[in-house]
Amino acid sequence: MGTEARVASCLMRVSDLDRSVNFYCDVFGCRIAIHESDAALLITPDGFQIYLRSHEASSTRGIGDVGVEQIIWSVDSDDELQQIEQRLRAYYPSTYSNTVNGISFVDSVDPDGIRVLVTYPTPEQLPREVIDKRLR
Incomplete structure (x- = not known):
């Protein structure tokens, strides 16, 4: 039936990139694979990829907003x-x-x-x- 897909990464928008990078590295043992001024790629100990992108914090999601909660x-x-x-x-x-x-x-x-x-x-x-x- 073809190939099997698996979840390999996610994208999270964060208000303070460096603060979030420190949090996920400190708490979950992620390592930094790429760190740029507005984005970072973290790798969890088992290889899952977390892309963090700086974005102004929003207190509410719009009715049409869907995605990873x-x-x-x-x-x-x-x-x-x-x-x-x-x-x-x-x-x-x-x-x-x-x-x-x-x-x-x-x-x-x-x-x-x-x-x-x-x-x-x-x-x-x-x-x-x-x-x-x-x-x-």
Whole structure:
């Protein structure tokens, strides 16, 4: 049936490029592949690409605006989840964590107020059976 496509990268508009680059590198261990005056390409430890583009912050989205609302991260161990939670709390003290149906969630925001959700175990380790209410 042809080739299989897979998600390899995403584009995020941010209000302060350097602040966002520092956040994603500090919290998630991304490395900087390209850094220009108005854009950067970050690579996650597993090779996913995050393009950050500086853009004036907008408090609301227009009715016709569609696209990526958030990225959900998953980690391979509870220790790793706790370490990321601590790093997120350094940026956003109101970071929240809980466990539902055997899945632990850490819920926070990035420097632009974009929601950041981290889960353990990964979907490969524990396939999802329901869509959590926080994703609705």
